[in-house]
Amino acid sequence: MGKIIIYQIFTRLFGNRTTACIESGTLEENGCGKFDDFTPTVLKRIKDMGVTHLWYTGVIRHATATDYSKYGIPCQNPSVVKGKAGSPYAITDYYDVDPDLASDVERRMEEFEALVERTHKAGMKVIMDFVPNHVARQYKSVCRPDGVRDLGEDDNKGMHFSTVNNFYYCPDCALDLSDVVSSADAGDNTYMECPAKATGNDCFGNRPGRNDWYETVKLNYGVDYCDAGGRSFHFDPIPDTWNKMTDILLFWAAKGVDGFRCDMAEMVPAAFWTWATDKVKYRYPDKIFIGEVYDPNRYRDYIGAGFDYLYDKVGMYDCVRDVICGRRRASDITYMWQATDDIRSHMLYFLENHDEQRIASDFFAGDAEKGIPGLIVSALMQKNPFMVYAGQEFGERGMDKEGFSGVDGRTTIFDYWTVGTLYRGFVNRRKQTVAEKHLYDIYAKVLNVAANEKAVSEGEFFDLMYVNGHIADRQYAFIRKAGNELLLVVANFSDKPVVADVVIPRHAVDYLRIDENNHEAVDMLSGDKCVLKVKADAPVSVSLEPYGGKIYKINL
Incomplete structure (x- = not known):
């Protein structure tokens, strides 16, 4: 197999044809991209850039302020939704897809299955998010298969921790969001949760702050984080959450999804990943697992637990970014690959993704052209995968003030919006600038060298x-x-x-x-x-x- 080139697409933004771009605009005002926007023509253009794998970000149904109750989808309280569109990492139903992405909401799963088939026909593989550490506060699966018990359905809410529970609780304490949203701002939307569940970023009290992942709740994999003697592990018998989450992976694998990008994988014990990846790969040997792991000291643990690839963020990404910005010498890149030389084939290199600032933003390099040497080095240096974030190849700046997401050099994951460079690159190409065409040409050449030259892939x-x-x-x-x-x-x-x-x-x-x-x-x-x-x-x-x-x- 040649070198893997991943193209990350924030699905709801990619094909949006509405150019109103009203700050904090609703779905009706700002529009939304759809599964159907990925036509064979669009997919061929992506493939021609050298791409081998498409990571469709934000596919699984997540909390949103948009009302889909007429389709039997529960509404979410705005107090625990970030932005109008909501965070794709606050999952509300692991067995459903985001209705925003469907042309016909009632046939949304069929539309996703058709997208998987079209992507395969175009010669690329499909990666989707698996969010294992946390779910939306109002998680409720309405699409789970018959016989599947919902997360938390059988929990003993009087216990802070139990291996049979899917969540952690603060017994006899109601959730206090006063540090997040004032009662005046909440209006009639005051959210009630009693007992309070622990918040997704390991905040085990009942009063999360604005900088906590307050819209999410932590899943329990058998780790007692508040044991009197410190953290303790309870993996025998197998915790209930392990079985439920492995079944979810198998559900999507059966739909033809080729790989999973696992959000905040290091916040879930490596023992679970050993269990889950073994079960998935036993049935589907070719499925790949990509882990978001930031602690280099734990890289080898998670590779040993079944991960094919891990983000090389705090090593290679941070170094190349500093070289681009003139803060470090180019030769420092040598030390970065040497630090992971024994696991080099497992490291995923990138210069942008949905969490990081755009190269062309004022917070990074201010000019997309400055990222070209970083692209050449990162894409061609080793045999390991390289990832591009949609819009990067056109010099997207990420400097819009979209709503919940302010001007921070990142493309919003919380708002309905249209990304200008993607609109010009895939919807209305006559509007493309000379600079955008020039940059795309360079990206396409470098990525095709990476994907197709044996000297790089082998x-x-x-x-x-x-x-x-x-x-x-x-x-x-x-x-x-x-x-x-x-x-x-x-x-x-x-x-x-x-x-x-x-x-x-x-x-x-x-x-x-x-x-x-x-x-x-x-x-x-x-x-x-x-x-x-x-x-x-x-x-x-x-x-x-x-x-x-x-x-x-x-x-x-």
Whole structure:
């Protein structure tokens, strides 16, 4: 299999054709993208960019301020919903899909199943969110299969903790949201919950704050976080939540979903993941699990528990971001891949996702072009997956004030909105700017090299920085090689054009069995051809544009 290229799509925003963009606007005012917007033509365009996997974010039904009660879907109290559209990580029914995304609400699951089929026909695989740590405060499944007991249905609410309970409780204490929403703001929407359930971000009191995940409740996997002696684990017998959540994974796997991006996976014990991934992969060996794990000290625990890939956020992402912004030297990237070298095939690299700020935002680089060297390095350096967030390839800035989401450099996950770059890129392409087309062209070339060149997906990686200290501040260079095909990759993080003399050491020549000679090379970004003299311990002169790079391909 070639290199995995994931394209993350915030589904409700992607195909939206309504351009009103009213701050805190309703569904009727601001519109919403639909499953049907992913036509074969749209999917082909995504595939042509080099994408192998589509991560449809926000598919499972979650809490929203929009009223769907006429379809038998329970309404949610606005006091425990973030924004008009709501957070896709406050799930209200694990067995349902978001009605916002359906053209015909009553046939919403059929529409999702058709989307999975269309995506497969387009030659890509489907990834969806699995949110295991927490659910919406008013979770109630109305679509669960016959015989399935709902989460919390059999709980003993008089106990703070029990292995047979799905939630944690504050016995005899009502939920107090006074630090979140004032009674004046709440109006008639005052939310009552007694006894209070623990909040999703491990807040076990009855009074969550505004910065807590107050709209969610924590699921109980058999860990007593408030034991007198500290945290204690109760995994025998198997906690009830383990069985319920594994059944949910199997439900979606049976619908043809190819993989799960598991939200805040490290807040759920690794023992559960060992249990669940084993059961899913026994029936569906090809399903993949991607974990959102931020603690590098726990990476190996979660890989051992069945995860195929983990976010490399606090290592590679943070480092590349700092290099782009001029806060660290380019050669620091070497230390980041070395820190996870034993598990390098399991690390997922990215420069944007729904949690992080857009490269082009004022809070990151202020200019999407500055991210190009980071793209080249992150996408081509190893065999592991690389992820792009929809709009990144057009230079989306994420500087809109959408409503619940303010001007923070991120694209909203809480509001109904239209993302301008995506609208121009997929709905009304005549409105695209020259800069957007130029950036897309670069992304498509780099991602196709990553997805289709054997030197990247299967080849050896050789970091050249240890003999190139003279360029280590703003340039980064490495070699990829498979068979007789060799790629020399050099990225320029500087705002100035440079001629980098890249030394190829004797060790690289011997280890990779490189023929020392004059070789015809083609730059896979520009198409330009040249002759490169490859000789051990001698420099190869490479001309680089500001924030640019060269991907020289040589057939030895």
